[in-house]
Amino acid sequence: MNPVVTLLTDFGLRDEYVGVMKGVILRICPAAQIVDLTHQVAPFQIGQAAVILRSSFRYFTAGTVHLVVVDPGVGTDRALLAAEADGHRFVAPDNGVLSLVLPAGAVRRVVRLDPSRFCRSVCSATFHGRDIMAPAAAHLARGLPLAELGSPMEPNPMPPAGWSPLRWDGKGRLAGSILWIDHFGNLVTNIGLEDMARLQPTGEERLVFTVGSHRIAGLSRTFAQVDAGRVVALIGSRGLLEVAVNRGDARRLLGVAQGDAVHVIKEEKT
Amino acid sequence: MNPVVTLLTDFGLRDEYVGVMKGVILRICPAAQIVDLTHQVAPFQIGQAAVILRSSFRYFTAGTVHLVVVDPGVGTDRALLAAEADGHRFVAPDNGVLSLVLPAGAVRRVVRLDPSRFCRSVCSATFHGRDIMAPAAAHLARGLPLAELGSPMEPNPMPPAGWSPLRWDGKGRLAGSILWIDHFGNLVTNIGLEDMARLQPTGEERLVFTVGSHRIAGLSRTFAQVDAGRVVALIGSRGLLEVAVNRGDARRLLGVAQGDAVHVIKEEKT
Amino acid sequence: MNPVVTLLTDFGLRDEYVGVMKGVILRICPAAQIVDLTHQVAPFQIGQAAVILRSSFRYFTAGTVHLVVVDPGVGTDRALLAAEADGHRFVAPDNGVLSLVLPAGAVRRVVRLDPSRFCRSVCSATFHGRDIMAPAAAHLARGLPLAELGSPMEPNPMPPAGWSPLRWDGKGRLAGSILWIDHFGNLVTNIGLEDMARLQPTGEERLVFTVGSHRIAGLSRTFAQVDAGRVVALIGSRGLLEVAVNRGDARRLLGVAQGDAVHVIKEEKT
Numbered sequence: 001m002n003p004v005v006t007l008l009t010d011f012g013l014r015d016e017y018v019g020v021m022k023g024v025i026l027r028i029c030p031a032a033q034i035v036d037l038t039h040q041v042a043p044f045q046i047g048q049a050a051v052i053l054r055s056s057f058r059y060f061t062a063g064t065v066h067l068v069v070v071d072p073g074v075g076t077d078r079a080l081l082a083a084e085a086d087g088h089r090f091v092a093p094d095n096g097v098l099s100l101v102l103p104a105g106a107v108r109r110v111v112r113l114d115p116s117r118f119c120r121s122v123c124s125a126t127f128h129g130r131d132i133m134a135p136a137a138a139h140l141a142r143g144l145p146l147a148e149l150g151s152p153m154e155p156n157p158m159p160p161a162g163w164s165p166l167r168w169d170g171k172g173r174l175a176g177s178i179l180w181i182d183h184f185g186n187l188v189t190n191i192g193l194e195d196m197a198r199l200q201p202t203g204e205e206r207l208v209f210t211v212g213s214h215r216i217a218g219l220s221r222t223f224a225q226v227d228a229g230r231v232v233a234l235i236g237s238r239g240l241l242e243v244a245v246n247r248g249d250a251r252r253l254l255g256v257a258q259g260d261a262v263h264v265i266k267e268e269k270t
Numbered sequence: 271m272n273p274v275v276t277l278l279t280d281f282g283l284r285d286e287y288v289g290v291m292k293g294v295i296l297r298i299c300p301a302a303q304i305v306d307l308t309h310q311v312a313p314f315q316i317g318q319a320a321v322i323l324r325s326s327f328r329y330f331t332a333g334t335v336h337l338v339v340v341d342p343g344v345g346t347d348r349a350l351l352a353a354e355a356d357g358h359r360f361v362a363p364d365n366g367v368l369s370l371v372l373p374a375g376a377v378r379r380v381v382r383l384d385p386s387r388f389c390r391s392v393c394s395a396t397f398h399g400r401d402i403m404a405p406a407a408a409h410l411a412r413g414l415p416l417a418e419l420g421s422p423m424e425p426n427p428m429p430p431a432g433w434s435p436l437r438w439d440g441k442g443r444l445a446g447s448i449l450w451i452d453h454f455g456n457l458v459t460n461i462g463l464e465d466m467a468r469l470q471p472t473g474e475e476r477l478v479f480t481v482g483s484h485r486i487a488g489l490s491r492t493f494a495q496v497d498a499g500r501v502v503a504l505i506g507s508r509g510l511l512e513v514a515v516n517r518g519d520a521r522r523l524l525g526v527a528q529g530d531a532v533h534v535i536k537e538e539k540t
Numbered sequence: 541m542n543p544v545v546t547l548l549t550d551f552g553l554r555d556e557y558v559g560v561m562k563g564v565i566l567r568i569c570p571a572a573q574i575v576d577l578t579h580q581v582a583p584f585q586i587g588q589a590a591v592i593l594r595s596s597f598r599y600f601t602a603g604t605v606h607l608v609v610v611d612p613g614v615g616t617d618r619a620l621l622a623a624e625a626d627g628h629r630f631v632a633p634d635n636g637v638l639s640l641v642l643p644a645g646a647v648r649r650v651v652r653l654d655p656s657r658f659c660r661s662v663c664s665a666t667f668h669g670r671d672i673m674a675p676a677a678a679h680l681a682r683g684l685p686l687a688e689l690g691s692p693m694e695p696n697p698m699p700p701a702g703w704s705p706l707r708w709d710g711k712g713r714l715a716g717s718i719l720w721i722d723h724f725g726n727l728v729t730n731i732g733l734e735d736m737a738r739l740q741p742t743g744e745e746r747l748v749f750t751v752g753s754h755r756i757a758g759l760s761r762t763f764a765q766v767d768a769g770r771v772v773a774l775i776g777s778r779g780l781l782e783v784a785v786n787r788g789d790a791r792r793l794l795g796v797a798q799g800d801a802v803h804v805i806k807e808e809k810t
Contacts, residue, residue, distance in 0.1 A: 004296055006289065012723030013283070013553070016596040019546065019577035023600035026544055026573060030601070033296060034575075035304075037289035043724055044787055056286040059400070060293035061300070072787050075762025125762045127777035130599070183282030184313055222345025222395045237397035247314055247342050274566055276559065283553070303566060305574075307559035326556045329670070330563035331570070453552030454583055492615025492665045507667035517584055517612050 002033045003141040004064040006056070008049055009129065010041040011069070017127070021069075021134040028138035035060075044072040046097045047160030051179055051188075054100040055238040057088050067137040068092035069129035080113040080128065082136055082149045089146070091137045093128075096158045104157050111150040166195055174199065174264040176241070178211070181258055185249030187211065189262045191241040201266045209233045210263045211243050214254050223247070272303045273411040274334040276326070278319055279399065280311040281339070287397070291339075291404040298408035305330075314342040316367045317430030321449055321458075324370040325508040327358050337407040338362035339399035350383040350398065352406055352419045359416070361407040363398075366428045374427050381420040436465055444469065444534040446511070448481070451528055455519030457481065459532045461511040471536045479503045480533045481513050484524050493517070542573045543681040544604040546596070548589055549669065550581040551609070557667070561609075561674040568678035575600075584612040586637045587700030591719055591728075594640040595778040597628050607677040608632035609669035620653040620668065622676055622689045629686070631677040633668075636698045644697050651690040706735055714739060714804040716781070718751070721798055725789030727751065729802045731781040741806045749773045750803045751783050754794050763787070 005025055011017040022034050037056050041049045049070040057066055071078075071093045079094040085101060085108035092098050094112075102108050115123065118135035136149055167175040176191040196219075201207055209216045216233040226232045228247040231254070236242035243262070244250050251257075275295055281287040292304050307326050311319045319340040327336050341348075341363045349364040355371060355378035362368050364382075372378050385393060388405035406419055437445040446461040466489075471477060479486045486503040496502045498517040501524070506512035513532070514520050521527075545565055551557040562574050577596050581589045589610040597606055611618075611633045619634040625641060625648035632638050634652075642648050655663060658675035676689055707715040716731040736759075741747060749756040756773040766772045768787040771794070776782035783802070784790050791797075 001300055004293075006293070008286075013576075014578060014580040015722045016548075016577050016592045017723075019575055020596050020599045022575045023544075023546070023596065023604075026575070027599070027601045030541055030573075033300075035289055035292045035296070036283075037286050038284060040284040043789075052286045056290050056293065059290045059297070061297045064293075073764065075764040124777040126774065126782075130777065182285045183287075224343065224345040234396065237394045237400065249313075271570055274563075274570075276563070303570075305559055305562045305566070306553075307556050308554060310554040322556045326560050326563065329560045329567070331567045334563075452555045453557075494613065494615040504666065507664045507670065519583075 002031045003029065004033045004035060004060055005029075005137055005141050006035045006037050006060060006064060006066045007039070007069075008037040008041070008053055008066065009039045009069040010043045010045065010049070011039045011129075013039055017129070021067075021130050024130055024134040025138040025141070028135060029142040032138065032141050041070055044070065046070050046072075046095055047163055048180060049097050050100045050160040050163065053097070057101060058086070060088070062087040063089065065089045065091065065137045065141045067133055068097050069133055070097055071095070071128065074128050075125050079153065080115070080132055080136070081110055081153070081155055082113055082140060082146055083108055083110040083155065084146055085109075089140050091133050091140065094156045096156050096160050098155060099157060099159050100163065102155055109146055110153055110155050111146055112153040114150040117149065163190055166191060168198075176262045176264070178256060178258050178260045178262060179240070181251050184244070185251040186236065186242050186244040187250050187254075187256060187262075188236060188238065189241040189243070191262065191264060193235050193239055196241065196264060199264065199266050204269055205266045206269050208265050208267050209241070209243065210265075212254055212256050212260060216243065272301045273299065274303045274305060274330055275299070275407055275411050276305045276307050276330060276334060276336045277309070277339075278307040278311070278323055278326075278336065279309045279339040280313045280315065280319070281309045281399075283309055287399070291337075291400050294400055294404040295408040295411070298405060299412040302408065302411050311340055314340065316340050316342075316365055317433055318450060319367050320370045320430040320433065323367070327371060328356070330358070332357040333359065335359045335361065335407045335411045337403060338367050339403055340367055341365070341398065344398050345395050349423065350385070350402055350406070351380055351423070351425055352383055352410060352416055353378055353380040353425065354416055355379075359410050361403050361410065364426045366426050366430050368425060369427060369429050370433065372425055379416055380423055380425050381416055382423040384420040387419065433460055436461060438468075446532045446534070448526060448528050448530045448532060449510070451521050454514070455521035456506065456512050456514040457520050457524075457526065457532075458506060458508065459511045459513070461532065461534060463505050463509055466511065466534060469534065469536050474539055475536045476539050478535050478537050479511070479513065480535075482524055482526050482530060486513065542571045543569065544573045544575060544600055545569070545677055545681050546575045546577050546600060546604060546606045547579070547609075548577040548581070548593055548596075548606065549579045549609040550583045550585065550589070551579045551669075553579055557669070561607075561670050564670055564674040565678040565681070568675060569682040572678065572681050581610055584610065586610050586612075586635055587703055588720060589637050590640045590700040590703065593637070597641060598626070600628070602627040603629065605629045605631065605677045605681045607673055608637050609673055610637055611635070611668065614668050615665050619693065620655070620672055620676070621650055621693070621695055622653055622680060622686055623648055623650040623695065624686055625649075629680050631673050631680065634696045636696050636700050638695060639697060639699050640703065642695055649686055650693055650695050651686055652693040654690040657689065703730055706731060708738075716802045716804070718796060718798050718800045718802060719780070721791050724784070725791040726776065726782050726784040727790050727794075727796060727802075728776060728778065729781045729783070731802065731804065733775050733779055736781065736804060739804065739806050744809055745806045746809050748805050748807050749781070749783065750805075752794055752796050752800060756783065
């Protein structure tokens with residue numbers, strides 16, 4: 001069985017950085033199947049990477065190693081981690097990028113990587129993805145037990161920026177924000193199905209969503225429930241509220257940006 | 271032998287959508303070799319995907335499974351298909367994206383996917399690429415016979431927009447259009463070698479091409495037959511007429527766009 | 541053991557060109573592990589590709605085949621090469637793109653590809669990456685000896701543009717240039733650690749770097765040695781001098797471009 005290693009970085013695809021990490025992984029674990037999640041996280045945006053990882057890892061086979069290199073602190077004394085949780089394995093800097101997959105209270109094992117076990121003859125001060133994290137991920141994929149990568153530690157619990165708990169004003173109004181805008185211009189929010197369930201609309205009530213000056217009445221199941229070019233609110237494929245335009249681009253149509261506020265209220269059906 | 275699965279989508283590379291589909295495929299068929307054709311089809315442009323697939327699939331080994339997810343109709347009642355033709359296998363929405371590889375009259379087998387056979391515990395209403403088509407492609411790659419994926423059906427025969435039959439005015443003039451502009455700025459047309467053969471120029475005649483106000487006399491064999499920076503017409507690597515600039519960018523130099531008209535006439539050599 | 545084949549091109553990712561080359565490779569060598577170095581070399585920029593290859597190939601396992609298709613001369617009489625050096629194998633046009641990995645004087649074996657051994661029924665005049673170089677790389681990966689791909693020849697020795705020897709004015713001043721600007725906006729220069737060593741600063745001296753009107757005193761080890769938003773000079777992960785901004789974008793902050801001059805001097809510590 002070929003072990004799977006996923007890669008999630010902010011490296012982009014213009015440079016050789018991603019290719020070189022794959023070379024390092026394949027030297028150590030020639031049977032690895034390497035899959036790119038994305039390399040187009042905005043530079044240094046830990047929160048974006050955390051959400052993408054949360055939305056992705058469960059679709060992979062148990063035992064997959066997920067290597068996340070969004071590392072603005074390279075060269076500081078931030079730790080590097082390897083972890084096991086939910087039957088998956090993770091390697092990343094200890095900067096909160098794993099906070100959504102290693103939540104406090106979960107059953108998990110975390111070790112602090114000992115760089116000296118992974119560096120080849122010389123270790124760069126600026127590319128620990130290549131020189132420490134990729135080797136660690138490859139050794140895990142090859143079967144090295146987690147405990148041999150370093151010593152147990154407690155990871156940074158801080159949630160990534162943008163993923164802060166929803167505000168809830170007690171008057172039936174939920175305040176979240178746009179976490180991410182996808183390739184199609186769909187607005188992905190930090191409001192989950194379970195958050196909306198707390199609004200408990202009665203049979204005479206419906207949910208109403210506001211983004212900027214735009215108002216969408218009712219939750220749809222699919223894009224196609226509205227005409228082409230019209231705005232729709234639905235639970236997207238990540239289990240999060242999305243505001244979209246059927247066969248169109250909500251970012252452009254609504255003129256909104258990442259971080260903008262999104263509100264949910266309930267009101268009487270008319 | 272590792273089965274090959276190709277992916278062709280309009281998902282772009284910023285989100286985790288492509289990576290997650292690969293995770294789903296590798297769970298079901300761990301030996302799959304997954305190859306990206308491109309994920310940068312313009313959103314919802316079925317015609318572009320159809321032409322790319324037509325230009326690509328024969329370069330892969332027999333038995334390859336080609337998964338095409340350009341699916342503006344997700345959430346409508348459009349069918350999802352699996353098919354076999356020419357020794358290759360295809361999975362896609364029934365929206366015409368396969369019309370150039372499953373032409374009417376060809377020997378082919380087509381089934382309508384039964385979603386209930388592929389969805390895991392729960393199936394999203396917005397990402398059938400992940401929840402139905404990727405599992406179907408993976409099962410085909412693993413060896414499941416086509417007939418077990420669904421019931422026989424006749425696919426949508428409509429050719430994609432832009433691929434309409436060439437107009438031919440009987441006065442030795444052929445009217446086509448720019449189907450696609452590639453990364454280098456080369457203008458790929460919908461005019462094939464066989465179309466031009468119908469003009470049957472004599473030894474005293476040559477073909478002349480017009481794009482916008484630009485006129486190119488004679489068909490070249492390579493870019494380098496003209497000086498750097500000059501415009502050239504040739505049969506490109508897809509077997510289609512291309513207008514290009516040697517070591518330059520024809521889109522910029524000629525100021526043209528996808529969909530613009532291209533004409534071919536024959537005239538006396540001077 | 542699965543042979544590794546790397547790809548380095550200026551094809552971009554919008555078209556099917558890269559995918560089709562992979563299809564061709566996997567038909568001939570189904571066990572190949574194919575890794576993208578990058579496909580976003582600027583069109584026809586041989587020098588960029590040469591530097592990326594030089595920075596990458598040693599991270600791959602011995603025996604890896606590196607296929608480089610940056611080929612503005614397709615259709616001219618430029619030769620196509622296959623080569624072995626340093627335990628690695630290379631396939632590329634003979635246009636200088638291999639000059640940094642096959643330097644004059646190195647132990648190496650180079651053959652001129654005989655196209656007739658690789659073309660299938662018909663060979664395009666415009667896509668030798670697909671029709672000649674990808675098959676040659678795949679046959680090498682499968683185990684065909686280099687000598688069977690063509691006849692011995694001497695490769696083009698010209699270094700790529702931008703990689704010219706550093707100027708050195710004898711007054712303790714070294715003049716180089718910006719070779720490449722990476723995804724993060726870091727300025728990668730053509731000045732290596734060994735070049736700077738020749739400045740031999742004493743204990744009372746330090747190195748000072750100038751880029752445009754900007755001056756950076758002292759060489760740092762990591763980005764994080766300066767505050768966020770400040771400029772830093774360091775030896776980057778390629779072993780070359782880089783000018784960067786901690787958690788920022790040096791290209792934007794300094795307003796510089798590829799090719800701009802970079803100077804190194806030594807001066808008294810203050």
